[in-house]
Amino acid sequence: MFPGAVTDRTDAEYAVVGAPLDVSTTFQPGTRFGPRLLEHVAEAFSDYDQHTGQQFTDLNVYDHGPIRPGDDAAEFLDFLRGTVWDYRQDGTVPLLVGGEHTVTVGALRGIEPDVYVCLDAHLDLRESYNGNPLSHATVTHHALDIVDRVVLLGARAGGKAGWERAERDERVTVVPPEDVPSWEPSFDSEDAYLSVDIDAADPGFAPGTGTPEPFGLDPQTMHRVVRTVAPHCVGFDTVEVNDRDDGQAATLAAKLLRAFVFAHADG
Template sequence: MLFGIPHSEKPNLYLLGILWDNSSSFRRGCAEGPRAIREATSEELYNSFNELLINLAEHWSYKDLGDINADTFRELVEKVNKTVKEHYSGELFLFLGGDHSITYATFKAIKEASKKDFGLIYFDAHPDMYPEYEGDKYSHACTVRRLVEEGLVKGENVVQIGIRAPTREQVKFAEEHGIRIVSASEIYRSPKVDIPFERAYLSFDMDVLDPAFAPGVGNPEPGGLSTRELVEVIKSLNAEIVAFDIVELNPKYDYKGISAFAAAKIIREVLGKAALMR
């Protein structure tokens, strides 16, 4: 599994699946995402090199911590926090979701375990800055707002990429807190995004991609990035990666694994970039 990267009991890369889609607002099923992503990263399909010829097997060793499930979101946050703190001592974490609400739990856990500040680079079709959604303040539609309002990240240290379904209310919140929104149209014109902070957590909602490239998502939004455009954005990033997640992959609506293979491509290129930046 995982592109031929060796398994280790003393790894520098941890995987953790989070089987949570309770806040999915349209198509449920992304709790099955971790299984599909693990299958799609098989060394039977991929070699260990990324596009820049970084041999991931030379830079990384990994341990899969399995999956977390919970009955309530509060319980989920506590379980993620406990698991991360038990293992973290500077290693890179890859979290497999699950809907986008899991990023609240994972970002919080890494911040508390590392005791360091870092920014958030948020790849998504949607800004996820509603004050609440369907009565839920911790819905996947509220993740960025919760992180900012609760002081887990400063607004000026948030960059959102690929946005194409905002509301006036969310744009106003972004302007008031210094959050930078890079639209899908801007990426179409140029994939290079300058990041104003040195260390970052990366969060990839698979619906940042156009449904032609990732049909298996909870909330598809046409007019999105191509897989090639997203890879070029990843290559352009100039921040050290402290952790990253892949969320909202919904295998129930995927077609012949297209979305899962796109997720695998994202992971492989991020691991290559992270190896260069560490």
């Protein structure tokens, strides 16, 4: 159980859903351990949030538990889509804990938000990678089939075709790492979905991720973005945490998940 997620399903305003999919990681696998790692490190966190004066245990957070993937990613995403859709119909905000970034596709299909906001080192605009159309490198490509626009915060890696697509597609906004601290969102009453790929952080802060990229964001900047975007959101995830560090990536991800809940509940 995610620490502090003590509410019953019928009273839930937020639902933590484990999504330990780990089938397409191209460098360092281990995202299947992400949900478990976040639960472990969050045990040490204070229940109280000094920014909003709230207690996490008072915010009606429910722990759905993990959805165990099989060998078929498409089947897993379809099941995840149905789970997220059920929560959306009940007015409950799903909080996905990955797992590789591919799980975001299932959540977006279940929620169908207007805007996809993503903290990420990578563009993820490939139509397929290594012959796999559901690779973690295709998430933004799939998002553009669902949402009206995409905002990528901290992106600093991608193939030539991806950068060219981002340049010509007016629905895509890429904010480079150096501009993220001053970035301010504008949603015009749109529903947003926020995804935190932990590799948006510089690997000096969060080395436990599948495809680390130097010259990334610091935790304070990511925290500000999460707290700023959260009040506009109908869903959230944190993804790409693996077990290849001493808990730095998991600790940052768990803190950002809680920051999302505190800011959303206060918004």
